[in-house]
Every structure is written in structure tokens, then in C-alpha cells.
Amino acid sequence: MVMPAPAVAGPGGAAPGSVGDVRRSNLALVLGAIAEFPPGAHPSRAQVAGATGLTKASVSSLVLDLLDAGIIREIGLNPQGRGRPGVGLELSPSRAVLGMEINVDYISAAVVDLTGTVLAREEQERDNRNRPDGPVLAALAALAARVRSTVGEQGIEVLGGGLAVPGLVDPALARVLTAPNLGWVNVDLDLDALLPEAPLGVELFNEANAAALAELRHRPDGASNFLFVSGEVGVGGGIVIGSELFTGPHGHAGEVGHIVVDPDGGHCSCGGTGCLETVAGQDAIFTAAGLAPDGGSRSTLMSLLLQALEAGEPRAVSAVDGAGRCLGIALASTARVVNIDSVVLGGHFAVLEPWLRAPLLESLAKYAPGKYSSSQVTVSSVGESGALLGAAGSVIRSLVEAPHRLHA
């Protein structure tokens, strides 16, 4: 539940409510209603009143505040058939946030306006394996500045940013707890240096969690409860429940890559034994398929694997088959623990889905019969840049849920 943590805290931990809180809450309600209208359909004040249950008078007043803060703008007229046409409202396209991503072999940044439109995006290849965080962040800051400058002349104001990182993070502390593939342990990131003077600051996300949020926003079926499984070098996951990211008590739930799928299995980089990642991570699959892990870049290895699969090469097929079965075991257990019945496959799991699907469904039927229907096992609808978009989208969403943070 993304909810501004109460500042004051008695023994109960809750904050006192005053009349002003009603305003804040309704401000978010109105803005949320405007944001949730389908893109292109700009609601009038009257429609917002209908959607929220507030009176026209209240909505008028609230909308005025949002206009003053520059979060929304009026756009054209909106004929209703008979009667006076309404004035369309939409999230301001001249306010934006910056999405950023650090991954094993690239960094990227994008400017996304409040309506969700990507105004500019740049990716830069860069081997970040076992690189200290300082230079990586410096390179990212430069990339971010470049992307900003490409839209800077259009009078776009960047309000805040989100950074996705492949590892366990503590968002509250802006700390990366562990990122095995970057070689980072307990690294505190100076996020504000990435985006100085942005009123909303920069938030930190786990890569899979950010991708899950992007998936939530772009899902064609509008699913609001699912587990997003991200297959990268590591195997990550993001749990979405009631359209909210479920992060657990310390901010890093959803680590499906380290569910035990084979008690007699091999060692994992996390220190554990028989984790899903030791069977379904990229390196594990490449190795099991007989592709030398140092036989080229990850993308060439993946092409080789796909060729082998299409050729029906037994080792490749068996490697993916095993990954699918073990993924099924992990998802069966996850279904029981968090009561999720819908899975979205991302990263290499999406690419390998044609070969992965059958063993996965078989495994689910064996270990959690009746929990997942096959229509609930789907492929990600956001591509490569899911983490990037999710990080940006989440910052936008947190603004929509607490617009009073902006000057109003």
C-alpha cells in the first residue's frame, strides 16, 4: 500500500487527522480520476465529479489547485451532445520524470511526461560487472543530463526520477543491499546527485519490481494481481497485489529466484542451495545447453540458444525444459504463500516461452493443481525497457497519489 508514512508517531504510530487531510486526500482522488481516464479521453470537471462521488463544487475547487500547481492542464472542449461542453483535463505534458536503469551491460535513461509518453530515451552499452558504484553513477548522471537536454528546449520541467538496479535494495535508505552481478554490497547511492533540484527527488527500485509496475500499467488485460518473473542473469520477481507492489516488511519481497526448487541442488551465488536461479538463470541455461558462458556476449549466446532450440538440439531443449519445470515448482510454492494465481513471464522467460510453456504448465499442474489456469500464464507486454518505464511510472504514480507534495 503506497501511502505517505505518517510523520508524527505516538504509540499507535498513526497520525492525527485534521480537516486539511481531507483536502489532500480529495486532491489525490481527483488527480487519480483524471489519470485513470483512457489516454486521449480528457474528462471534464463534471465527469470527474461523477467518477469520484465529490460534488461539482468541490471538484472545481480541487481542479483549480491542481491547475495552479501545474500538475494538470485544460485541453480543448469536450462536447457531450446536448448542453454546454465540458473543458477537458489531463495530466500536464510539460511536467516529466526521469526513468533510469543500471544493468549488467548497459545503462539507460528516459524522460517520461506525466501522461506516460516517452519523450526521449537513450541507452549506452557499458560493462558494469564488478565496477565500483562511483564511476557507474557518474556515467549515468552524464547520460541523464544528455537525455534531459534533448527535451530541455521544449520547456519540460523534470520533477523527479526513479532508478532501477538489478539487486536487493532498501528504497527508504537509497541503499543497494546486494547486487551480485554488479558486485555491490551495501552501497549507499547519492541519488540526488543524479537529478539536482528536482522537487520529488530520486527513488530507488529493484529491477524486477520496477518491471512489474510497468507491466501493471501496460497490461492489456488490466490484471491487478500477478507475479512478474524476470529472467535476466539473475532471476528476479515482483509481486503485484491489488494494483500495488507488495514489498514485504523490509522492502524486498518477491525474490522468486531463490526459492528452493531442488533440495539436493547446487550452490547459488546467494549462499543458498538449490535456488531456482541455479537452474533457470541465464548462465545456468546456457551451461546446461552446452553453450560456453564465455562464448560471447549475452545476446549472442541467446541467439545461439534460440537457433539450437529451433533446430531441436536435445541439450538446448532439455535445458529449457528443466528451467520450465523448476520455474513451475517455484510458482507453485509462491501461489501457496502469497495466494497469487497469475504469472507474467519477463526477460528471457518471455523469449523462451514457446519452449518453456509446456513444461511449466505441466509442473504447475503437478505441484499446485487448480491454482493457475493456463490462461493466467502470460508473457510480458513491456519489452526490454520495462524496468526503466516502471521506475518512471512509479514516481509519477506516487505524485498522483500525493499531489500536495508539489507546491499546492
Add this chain to the structure above:
Amino acid sequence: MVMPAPAVAGPGGAAPGSVGDVRRSNLALVLGAIAEFPPGAHPSRAQVAGATGLTKASVSSLVLDLLDAGIIREIGLNPQGRGRPGVGLELSPSRAVLGMEINVDYISAAVVDLTGTVLAREEQERDNRNRPDGPVLAALAALAARVRSTVGEQGIEVLGGGLAVPGLVDPALARVLTAPNLGWVNVDLDLDALLPEAPLGVELFNEANAAALAELRHRPDGASNFLFVSGEVGVGGGIVIGSELFTGPHGHAGEVGHIVVDPDGGHCSCGGTGCLETVAGQDAIFTAAGLAPDGGSRSTLMSLLLQALEAGEPRAVSAVDGAGRCLGIALASTARVVNIDSVVLGGHFAVLEPWLRAPLLESLAKYAPGKYSSSQVTVSSVGESGALLGAAGSVIRSLVEAPHRLHA
């Protein structure tokens, strides 16, 4: 997450806020502050003001409402040293709720006043295995009426009730989805018949979830994030995060009994394969220990097992050892999925803890190193009647969180 669903729903799903909501919210804040004071220490209005951050004036007015509704009462004076003594406030001991439990071989009911004191409690042996729900509920209703009558003369008003059942439930529908050991499938319970005219009605709980809530209330270390594992005929679980029960999108998360701990394992009553319950459920342990499952009642079998363990009988020791290891595997996976780092052992796991602990810790160290410290593996502090007390306590808590439901 126990939270009243918003009644009104626009596209956003949120309800409009008006000034009246502030009153409701602060009413709950004040009542919560009073409830959270240590038993015996009755806070004054001034202390409540300090704890909540509200002004004395507001607290006075809110307290008046709560007094009128009969939820709290004034009790004696509260000397502060210098100055005028405050008037003590406490939850009303003349209002109560009814906790009820249906289990495999007994039914029970208790009257618990709002301060948490058990005023009366009765248990009745009764074999409910494969019994239809009608007669079971009728027997429970009779038991409930009897317990009520024992306190009825003291002018106690019963406001509502909670019923705990060993199976998957949908609390919103008052439906038992499956209760394998009762033989119930998709049974709709007529809960209101148990407690007619109670203003708060009767809520339905999963047994392990209710026990987890009781654990939350009675924990000496005040832990607010933990997994409660209940070893009964089946193996159940309740996840507590931020002092809230985590129930997942459909109300039945925490089913740790059906996490896969052995992909090559045996069939489970749930239809799955290699579930924890097939190794660590009561029947499984008895069988593995060489005790015939029909060699007496469950409690005699348990005594026999304990004797065998104390005598160091190899089969018994190995049975419990195996259960401990597999429990460790399940907890390792759970730690990853929901990010929990603290476990409370309940039911037979509590009884067997001396023999269970070592293999469990070993297993946790192997499969989730660094996730649980040994001090975070503890034994339940509520006994047999945990589910009963938890169901009652949860009803009390939901009243404390929404006192406006009562007439005020």
C-alpha cells in the same frame, strides 16, 4: 490486511472524503491509543492527546462520543504527581465478543471482553471429521449460547463474534472453500445464526491466521512481522506484516503447508506433490515414527511420540528430524517470497521444538543463509486456544479500528 472496503466506487475505486471522515479516523485513533496502553495503566484524556497528537479539546470531544457509545468507560483517578489528576479511560469491560472454533475433534467458544480478558470459555469434544456443516454449527450455536448465559447475568453485552475453522476460507463470503480434515468443500456458513442480533455480526477466519493474530497480541517481544506456522493435522500458516495479517488477493495467503519441499515426494491431500504437509503434518510424522495412525486419538499418539523421542528411539528422532529439515526448506522459500525473517512455531511444532530446532536451523542455514537468526525462530506463546482468542481479538481490533460502526 483488515480494512473496510470503500462502499462507493468510481473508476478509481476510492471513496470521496468529507469532513465526517476525519471524525471517524480520529475516533479510531483515540480508541486505538486507549487500547494500546499497557493493561492496568488507564490513560487520561491528556495522555491520549499526547500520544495521538490531537489537542486536548479534540480528545475531550472524541472521548465523549466513545463514552456515549459505551465502548470505553472512565475508571478512577490517575494522579500525575503535581496538578489535577486525570480521569482514567479503558475499553469497556461490559462489552464483549464471542470467539469460536471448529476443529477436527472439538468445538469451543469463549466470551472475551474488549480489554482482552477471557470471561468464560468452554470446550466440547466432538468428532467433526466428515460431518456435514449443519449439525456442527448447531452444536456450536448451543455451546455459544451456554457460554453467553454464564456471563449474561453480569450485564455483559456481546457485540460480535469470530469463528476459526481449519481450512481455506473466504471471509468476505463467509464461505469455507476447502477444509480437507472436515470434509468440507465450498460450504457457505450461516454465521449470523450463531449470534443473532449482534451489531457487528460474526467473522470467519482460517485457524492458522487467527492463531497468528493471537500470537501478535500476546507476543512478549512485541514482534510485528513474523510467520506463524501451525502444526495440526494439516500444516497451516499465518503471515503478519506490520502488525497486520497478510492474506493475499483472495484471502488465503500463508499456506506454508503446501510449499513444495521435495519435488520427487509423495502425493498430498491438496492434489499436489511433495508438499511440506506430507512430511511435517501430524499423520506424516506419526507414520514415519512407526506409530500406527489408528493407534489411538491424536493426543495419545503425541504422548507416545514424545516418549519415544525422550527415549531416543531412532525412527521417532529421524521422523522429527526430517520434518524439521523440510520445514526449513519451506521457511527458506517463504523468506524469499515475502521477505519475512522471523518464525513462530505453533501446534505440534511448538511441542516438538526441542527435537525440531537443530535440524530446522541447520536447514535454514543451508537454504537461506543470513535470512533468519536463530533468535528469530521462537515458540508460540499462546497455547491451544490461540485460534479462539485470535478470532475474538481480531473482531475487537476491527471494532477499535472503526468504532463509528457502533451507534456513535
Add this chain to the structure above:
DNA sequence: AAGCTTTAGTTCATTGCCTGAACTATATGA
């Protein structure tokens, strides 16, 4: 014993916000 100090609790004018009704503004259709 009288008075000062300290803390508890109440009263009251003020402010802020939502509401509902009345009103103005702007379109379509007869």
C-alpha cells in the same frame, strides 16, 4: 491555613473543507 504552582479538562471563537441549492454559461434542437 492561605496562596502559588501545576496539570486536567472544558468552552468558545476561528479556520478550513465539503455540501447542496441557486445561479450563470454555453451548447443543441425545435
Add this chain to the structure above:
DNA sequence: TCATATAGTTCAGGCAATGAACTAAAGCTT
């Protein structure tokens, strides 16, 4: 042109929290 329908604004009314002033009731001081 006028009736009708819908959008949006204005305004009085009500409710809730606030803060300051006030009353209440104790201990401490002299």
C-alpha cells in the same frame, strides 16, 4: 428565437479540528 440540457461557479450552512482562555483539582510553599 426559445426551450432544454449540461458544465461550471457562487454562496450560505454545517461539521470538525485548533488554539487560547478559562475552570477544576490536586500538591507544594510559606
